[in-house]
Amino acid sequence: MIEYLTAIEKIPVEGFVLRTLVVGIEIFILGRYLPRRAGGPFSAYDFAFFWMMGGLAASPLYEAKISFIPTFIAAATIYALHYSLSSWATRSRTFAKILTGEPxxxxxxxxxxxxxxxxxxxxxxxxxxxxxxxxxxxxxxxxxxxxxxxxxxxxxxxxxxxxxxxxxxxxxxxxxxxxxxxxxxxxxxxxxxxxxxxxxxxxxxxxxxxxxxxxxxxxxxxxxxxxxxxxxxxxxxxxx
Known part of the structure; x- marks a missing residue:
């Protein structure tokens, strides 16, 4: 699995899913510790969600070799992750504080x-x-x-x-x-x-x-x- 995180010629479907999760976690961590005004009206995980969705939607326009199918798979992975985190946050105040921070x-x-x-x-x-x-x-x-x-x-x-x-x-x-x-x-x-x-x-x-x-x-x-x-x-x- 580790080879999916390095530069390789062709990435299988599971490689796109793994890379999507890794990038999502990376952007979430960056967004979580940015000054709050930097992310606008979004929490850290919302910031990561919209940033990644925008990048995925535009990627086939910039690189002809990128197929739409892996892009859709990655987008579905991000959506499922965002939905799961949001759902979990409604059930656990402790997790909600970790996810969105505190006033x-x-x-x-x-x-x-x-x-x-x-x-x-x-x-x-x-x-x-x-x-x-x-x-x-x-x-x-x-x-x-x-x-x-x-x-x-x-x-x-x-x-x-x-x-x-x-x-x-x-x-x-x-x-x-x-x-x-x-x-x-x-x-x-x-x-x-x-x-x-x-x-x-x-x-x-x-x-x-x-x-x-x-x-x-x-x-x-x-x-x-x-x-x-x-x-x-x-x-x-x-x-x-």
Whole structure:
């Protein structure tokens, strides 16, 4: 059987099946440990399934010597494997966790968990972008943020941050200021400070009045034009 994994002139049917399984396992392992956003909305085994199906469907177009019959056999093998794994995952929570991974808590009790951000290879910019897609523009509104196995971020807002709409109250809507990142990993973001009307010195004075820690000890701080400040310290996250 080992010769089916090396370069040979002609591959029998069982050789195609074996090669398909080996490539599927290889792509699954690669997809399983990619950053979750890299696979888009797919789990690791879905990523492997679609990637291999696409390659198989196109292979006869690029190589005239490849027969459609082995291609169909390999595709059927992949489909059967995907169906079996999916079915097994519905019956076993332990296997489902191995197959798809587990969600990762990025913000808990309003505090950013830096260790989980680093483990998930998720930059702050991506987290803030994901929050904006669910209409969260201020971190002060977030109670929990969870990185799902699909790569998307689910958000649970704090109580009181889902008020009645302006339309419900029949009043004119006012623009909501969008916060800017002013401290990232202990460093001041001077261009954003300028946008908000601060110099580095004036911001340090303002920040010292709001936070007992120096900017160098802050993992992330955001500030909007209304003066609403959010900050998380380096180790775990302390919110103002």
């Amino acid at each position: 990762t808590v990025l913000i808990a009790n309003g505090k950013i968990i830096r260790e989980n951000m680093a483990k998930s290879l998720l930059p702050l910019e991506i987290l803030l972008s994901e929050l904006r897609t669910v209409n969260v523009f201020n971190l002060n509104e977030v109670e929990y943020a969870i990185l799902e196995t699909s790569g998307h971020v689910s958000v649970i807002k704090k109580g009181g941050h889902s008020p009645a709409t302006a339309q419900d109250l029949q009043i004119a809507a006012t623009a909501k200021p969008s916060p800017l990142v002013v401290i990232n990993d202990g460093h001041l973001i001077e261009e954003n400070l300028v946008t908000l009307g601060y110099t580095p010195d004036s911001f340090r004075f303002f920040f010292n009045q709001q936070c007992p820690l120096p900017p160098a000890d802050i993992y992330l701080a955001t500030l909007d034009s209304a003066g609403t400040l959010y900050y998380s310290e380096m180790s775990y996250g302390q919110k103002s």
